[in-house]
């Protein structure tokens with residue numbers, strides 16, 4: 623059968639259009655990111671969620687967002703749902719360090735790259751995730767410890783510390799404790815006389831501080847809180863016990879959220895170590911790099927500082943979270 627010129631031209635045009643279409647269609651196809659968030663337990667988390675949502679919008683990335691209400695099983699369910707939906711990339715902030723290998727192997731088998739943000743996981747197989755971006759929590763604990771050692775350098779007697787830990791088993795709780803103790807162990811006058819989780823929330827922080835005050839009241843010289851929300855809850859408990867926060871009890875905290883600056887300006891919190899939640903833009907650029915076939919560093923560390931109450935008023939207007 624011979625093709626006449628017209629049929630041949632039409633056939634070539636159709637073929638080239640067809641060849642072009644998938645490319646054109648692909649160019650329009652949005653990257654789809656599945657993100658499993660810890661919950662909404664603190665001011666830090668709210669700012670982190672806002673950063674991720676607004677950065678996805680700015681980057682033109684379709685975001686499937688799930689809030690796990692601080693439950694690991696909800697995060698695992700969400701990751702499985704992202705796999706079933708065949709998203710392009712999965713990212714999450716693991717509520718605790720352990721128990722992720724099975725679901726991460728499922729993502730790997732489905733050839734869906736995973737990015738860890740904010741908190742990391744305990745795994746021997748680091749091929750289960752492409753990159754971990756977030757703060758160095760051990761260094762945050764060291765910064766808190768160094769500030770206290772400096773503050774108490776002329777203190778002769780014992781310095782009794784109570785500690786409000788973050789969520790049990792979470793990377794920030796484990797590492798902030800580790801870093802703080804690494805620094806204060808150099809001087810035996812520093813004693814952690816009570817340590818308990820306040821689960822990173824204001825309510826639990828207040829409740830546990832009430833118990834500390836009931837047990838040790840006037841003996842307490844310092845409160846070390848793993849985040850500002852628990853410190854703010856504890857400040858309420860200290861005031862209700864008729865004591866002066868930041869004066870009768872020195873208070874050290876971490877995150878440097880707005881609530882912490884307000885407490886420092888009010889003279890109720892001595893210092894907050896910065897832990898930036900603004901990971902959204904970095905995450906979206908990593909997602910685009912992954913889709914473009916680029917390699918990412920295994921570890922991306924967020925640069926941070928420390929804010930004593932003396933600088934709070936001048937720094938507050940510049941804060942972005």
Ligand code: GZL
Pocket residue numbers: 663664665666667740741756757794822848849850851876877897
């Ligand atoms: C730290 C983050 C912690 C914050 C808390 O990166 O995981 O979780 O310090 C938050 O405020 O709840």
